[in-house]
Amino acid sequence: MHLRYYILRRLLLIVPVLVGLSLVTFTVARLVPGDPVKLAAGPRASPEEIQRLREAFGLDQPLPVQYLQYMRGVLQGDLGRSMMNGRPVTTDLRRYFPATLELVLVSMVLAVVLGIPGAVVAAVYRDRWPDQLSRVLALGSISMPVFWLAIMLQLLFAQYLRVLPVSGRFDARVPYPETITGMLILDTLLRGDWTSFRIALRHLLLPAVCQSLLALALTTRFLRSDILDVLQRDFVRMARANGIPERIILFKYVLKNALIATVSMLGFLFGYSLGGSVLIETVFDWPGIGLYAMNSALTLDFQPIMGITLFVGLLFTLVNLATDLLYGLLDPRIRYG
Amino acid sequence: MTSRSFSLDPRRGGWAQWREEHRSWWEEWRRGIHRFRRSRLSMVGLVMVLSLVGVALTGPWWVPHPEDATGALHISERFQPPSWEHPFGTDEVGRDVFSRVVLGTRISFQVGAIILIVAITIGVTLGGMAGYFGGWVNEVIMRVTDIMLTFPGIFLALAITAALGPGVRNAMLALSITWWPGYARLVQAQVLSAREEDYVEAARAIGAGHARILFRHILPNLLSAIIVKASMDIGFAILNLAALGFIGVGAQQPTPEWGAMVAFGRRFLPHYWWYSTFPGLAMFFTVFGFNMLGDGLRDVLDPQSRHGV
Numbered sequence: 001m002h003l004r005y006y007i008l009r010r011l012l013l014i015v016p017v018l019v020g021l022s023l024v025t026f027t028v029a030r031l032v033p034g035d036p037v038k039l040a041a042g043p044r045a046s047p048e049e050i051q052r053l054r055e056a057f058g059l060d061q062p063l064p065v066q067y068l069q070y071m072r073g074v075l076q077g078d079l080g081r082s083m084m085n086g087r088p089v090t091t092d093l094r095r096y097f098p099a100t101l102e103l104v105l106v107s108m109v110l111a112v113v114l115g116i117p118g119a120v121v122a123a124v125y126r127d128r129w130p131d132q133l134s135r136v137l138a139l140g141s142i143s144m145p146v147f148w149l150a151i152m153l154q155l156l157f158a159q160y161l162r163v164l165p166v167s168g169r170f171d172a173r174v175p176y177p178e179t180i181t182g183m184l185i186l187d188t189l190l191r192g193d194w195t196s197f198r199i200a201l202r203h204l205l206l207p208a209v210c211q212s213l214l215a216l217a218l219t220t221r222f223l224r225s226d227i228l229d230v231l232q233r234d235f236v237r238m239a240r241a242n243g244i245p246e247r248i249i250l251f252k253y254v255l256k257n258a259l260i261a262t263v264s265m266l267g268f269l270f271g272y273s274l275g276g277s278v279l280i281e282t283v284f285d286w287p288g289i290g291l292y293a294m295n296s297a298l299t300l301d302f303q304p305i306m307g308i309t310l311f312v313g314l315l316f317t318l319v320n321l322a323t324d325l326l327y328g329l330l331d332p333r334i335r336y337g
Numbered sequence: 338m339t340s341r342s343f344s345l346d347p348r349r350g351g352w353a354q355w356r357e358e359h360r361s362w363w364e365e366w367r368r369g370i371h372r373f374r375r376s377r378l379s380m381v382g383l384v385m386v387l388s389l390v391g392v393a394l395t396g397p398w399w400v401p402h403p404e405d406a407t408g409a410l411h412i413s414e415r416f417q418p419p420s421w422e423h424p425f426g427t428d429e430v431g432r433d434v435f436s437r438v439v440l441g442t443r444i445s446f447q448v449g450a451i452i453l454i455v456a457i458t459i460g461v462t463l464g465g466m467a468g469y470f471g472g473w474v475n476e477v478i479m480r481v482t483d484i485m486l487t488f489p490g491i492f493l494a495l496a497i498t499a500a501l502g503p504g505v506r507n508a509m510l511a512l513s514i515t516w517w518p519g520y521a522r523l524v525q526a527q528v529l530s531a532r533e534e535d536y537v538e539a540a541r542a543i544g545a546g547h548a549r550i551l552f553r554h555i556l557p558n559l560l561s562a563i564i565v566k567a568s569m570d571i572g573f574a575i576l577n578l579a580a581l582g583f584i585g586v587g588a589q590q591p592t593p594e595w596g597a598m599v600a601f602g603r604r605f606l607p608h609y610w611w612y613s614t615f616p617g618l619a620m621f622f623t624v625f626g627f628n629m630l631g632d633g634l635r636d637v638l639d640p641q642s643r644h645g646v
Contacts, residue, residue: 016480017484020480020481021484021487021488024484024485024488024493025496028493028497029496029500031497031500135378136378139628139632140621140625143621143624143627144621144624145579145580145595145599145617145621145624147580147599148599148616149617151617152614154606159607275488278491278492278495278584279491279580279583279584282583293492294584297496297499297586298499298584298586300499300500302500305496309488309493312492316487
């Protein structure tokens, strides 16, 4: 059974990647010209207090020792503590990650639901106006400064038209729903709490639309060219010769074959987006790991940054592995080497 | 464009002879240019990019208020809505937003170009070495490349810029550091397959050294792939610089950088809408132009790749 070895090998390869990631972030963290401890201690801290804090964080040790101590913690599931709020990084990750996951999942669903029909239409009307329109829209979407678009949508829908909330995840005037998974949409649905569900959905709408733009553009155009490719294959000509209706050929045979590559691209984008939603979370004040990362970077709080990097890097590699396996499931011709 | 040397010496026929010697290459170019000119989007992109380059080069001489990019204050004229005097309105200290947006073009283009030059230099050198020498050199370089590619989005750039201190220069440095792995990947894969080609074998047989084979024989063949990637990337480099400016770790006041302008203008929404809107529009059209151009260039230079947007 080659597959088991393949998975094992890929899992083992994650180790050097994570060591590399941690080394790079650790180096970056030590580039800081200022003294993060002094910053964290506040302007009125005495030298003794600063020294005590430095020892508490282990920052008085030589660098290799610091690194090894950090890695020992990581292996035990301890990513250190934030210097700014004093909480363990793992606690914060657990608190903020569901918000990011919810945002990214919904944006991926949007991209798939809108992207597949878009691609089919563009492929069917190849080089005619629907195709050209989708090409311009896709190029426009990937050219969009997403943080600016977010601000403009906020301005239009929340401030001028007043139909959607400006920012945040939930209405502050309503009691916050009890969480199960931390993803509000899912939790409120599971509890059958429709009022809260609507509130959460209204908050999610604009961020999810902005977040989905890139994936939507790529899905539409990549899938379009894959559909056109598959349409050239012999089995399609065969099916046509047999008099199978074009609609059935397109949706039953062609689309199924063309979707394979799109799945792998979506997998990559999903992993990538988990760490790439910094800008959207900033504009919409969405309490996910992107906002957490930005706040940590701006306050030079490097334990959270290292923690987030390792966490997101691990997720990214795992998602890619899962995508590769799914790819083999969808296309049995693929052999793992 | 080509690795062979040519001479403009009239005794050797100069231009005509050069064209004769490079006939296949020349024909390919003419076909490519023809394809490019037939694609309306690419032509629109080309015109947009050329005009923006013109704006970037000449801007300082014709903008109405060049002093507004270097810290001038006109408090009495703050938050004027768009008018003939100030087409894009004025900001919170009365500076002309139009002048600042125009002068911002220069910064974005410069920084975008520098980021790509640095990234391509590092990426092509490392990727070329990895592909050419193979073995442990390849392993080491490509593992490092993979690790760099695992970093989520603009995250590493954000961390580096925050650590080094905010400013255009550090943002540029951070983005260059995070940008090279894409080129290393591209070049490594191509060099790996070119290594076994006959012409490389031939060059080796006549005693060419490693550097000569790599830089004079193999890399010129990859030029079009690199140009295509670079033409799409420059727009994204500009967007990323703006993103860092927006977060607050990029350009600082009074530098007229688009992302930072959007961030400042955002504080005065919804009343003074023009302050954030116009720098963002400038950014969008610039990147859109580059992407349309890049899309057309890919059809011309890299006809095999069908995965166009």
